[in-house]
Amino acid sequence: MSLRYLTAGETHGPQLTAIIEGLPSNLTIDFEELNFQLHRRQKGHGRGRRMQIEKDTANIVGGVRHGRTTGAPVALIVANNDWKHWTSVMNIEPIEGSDEEKRRVHRPRPGHADLNGGLKYDLKDLRNVLERSSARETAARVAVGAIARQLLAEFGIKVAGQVIRIGEIEAPANQLPVDELIRLTEESSVRVVDKETEQKMTDYIDQIKAEGDSIGGIVECVIEGVPIGLGSHVQWDRKLDGRIAQAVVSINAFKGCEIGIGFEAAKLRGSQVHDEIMYDAERGYHRATNRLGGFEGGMTNGEQIVVRGVMKPIPTLYKPLRSVDIDTKEPFTAQVERSDSCAVPAASVVMEHVVAWEVAKAFLEKFGGDSIEEIRANLNNYLEQLGRY
Ligand SMILES: Cc1cc2nc3c(=O)[nH]c(=O)nc-3n(C[C@H](O)[C@H](O)[C@H](O)COP(=O)(O)O)c2cc1C
Numbered sequence: 001m002s003l004r005y006l007t008a009g010e011t012h013g014p015q016l017t018a019i020i021e022g023l024p025s026n027l028t029i030d031f032e033e034l035n036f037q038l039h040r041r042q043k044g045h046g047r048g049r050r051m052q053i054e055k056d057t058a059n060i061v062g063g064v065r066h067g068r069t070t071g072a073p074v075a076l077i078v079a080n081n082d083w084k085h086w087t088s089v090m091n092i093e094p095i096e097g098s099d100e101e102k103r104r105v106h107r108p109r110p111g112h113a114d115l116n117g118g119l120k121y122d123l124k125d126l127r128n129v130l131e132r133s134s135a136r137e138t139a140a141r142v143a144v145g146a147i148a149r150q151l152l153a154e155f156g157i158k159v160a161g162q163v164i165r166i167g168e169i170e171a172p173a174n175q176l177p178v179d180e181l182i183r184l185t186e187e188s189s190v191r192v193v194d195k196e197t198e199q200k201m202t203d204y205i206d207q208i209k210a211e212g213d214s215i216g217g218i219v220e221c222v223i224e225g226v227p228i229g230l231g232s233h234v235q236w237d238r239k240l241d242g243r244i245a246q247a248v249v250s251i252n253a254f255k256g257c258e259i260g261i262g263f264e265a266a267k268l269r270g271s272q273v274h275d276e277i278m279y280d281a282e283r284g285y286h287r288a289t290n291r292l293g294g295f296e297g298g299m300t301n302g303e304q305i306v307v308r309g310v311m312k313p314i315p316t317l318y319k320p321l322r323s324v325d326i327d328t329k330e331p332f333t334a335q336v337e338r339s340d341s342c343a344v345p346a347a348s349v350v351m352e353h354v355v356a357w358e359v360a361k362a363f364l365e366k367f368g369g370d371s372i373e374e375i376r377a378n379l380n381n382y383l384e385q386l387g388r389y
């Protein structure tokens with residue numbers, strides 16, 4: 001059985017829940033590190049007031065004993081502190097004229113899931129859609145991905161991320177080693193490496209917010225230490241680059257994914273794109289460059305995995321956009337809700353975790369065993385095979 005997970009829970013409900021199946025036994029879980037990843041997702045310039053209410057921590061309620069996985073499904077929960085403010089709205093069936101009825105959502109926001117979800121599920125309170133479509137769910141995905149990340153770390157595979165662009169402001173290109181990238185971006189309120197770009201981005205976000213608007217951007221994730229041959233060319237749904245793209249575009253508000261130089265490849269010649277093959281006894285086969293972001297034929301080639309994702313601006317705006325009331329069918333323009341104005345830095349943390357999950361899944365497909373020890377033996381055996389090739 002391959003690695004899989006599901007999440008459940010509403011943004012203003014009591015908690016988020018996730019179940020992970022297919023983890024091997026004897027993986028030591030570092031709870032502090034897991035909560036650190038949740039904390040990283042809550043940070044970033046441009047977030048709204050909700051992030052001051054929440055102090056995300058994961059509580060593991062199944063599949064881990066004495067700090068180690070047992071091979072059983074891992075169940076975890078992340079509580080919503082905000083639930084206490086929403087208990088009556090979430091629990092009480094609205095009576096006409098009541099406070100709860102006034103909180104019924106009948107004005108769909110352009111860019112959010114409200115209208116499509118209301119029509120599709122035949123729900124007249126759009127809260128039933130927004131409660132689940134909210135990116136609050138990404139807290140559960142980060143908790144799950146943080147466990148995948150710990151599995152990868154066990155085998156020397158490291159994950160980092162950075163913000164590449166917020167609106168008009170682009171960060172200068174860098175190709176830092178992963179440890180250095182982690183250190184520098186951690187110090188930044190917008191997850192960039194240099195202070196000058198950080199200042200420009202924070203000023204820009206403040207300006208956008210003051211104008212009642214929102215802004216998106218581009219984020220990048222790099223994964224280092226991945227063995228050659230994860231994923232496969234033999235079947236469409238085994239191509240790991242394709243699976244990563246699906247995971248990235250599944251993040252709320254993400255509209256695209258690039259692997260390596262991505263869309264730039266359209267402008268360049270073959271001789272400027274393909275990564276030449278080298279060999280030496282110490283490193284084995286490797287590449288002179290890494291423009292293709294660590295993939296050929298849907299398989300890893302041993303270079304860093306480099307993935308980018310584009311996030312659209314946040315849909316909930318203080319600046320009015322035209323929409324139609326589902327009760328009266330009349331146009332309206334104002335829908336002021338508490339909201340983030342920019343969540344690109346937070347989304348870069350989400351992206352690290354969904355990509356780490358896909359890589360961990362492919363890793364277990366290749367080296368799968370029921371315990372960490374069995375996986376290690378399989379990996380070592382394969383690395384010896386590569387050495388002889
Ligand atoms: C970390 C994060 C925070 C977000 N915060 C908000 C928010 O405060 N308000 C909002 O309207 N959308 C927010 N979004 C985006 C919506 O969740 C998203 O646009 C919505 O679910 C519709 O899905 P789609 O944009 O993928 O089509 C956020 C997304 C992410 C990744």
Ligand SMILES: C=C(O[C@@H]1CC(C(=O)O)=C[C@@H](OP(=O)(O)O)[C@H]1O)C(=O)O
Pocket residue numbers: 011048049050051054133134135136137139252338339340
């Ligand atoms: C709760 C989170 O983000 C939320 C994502 C979100 C949306 O519509 O996606 C809307 C906002 O929710 P609320 O209206 O409760 O403030 C954000 O705060 C989170 O990231 O943990």
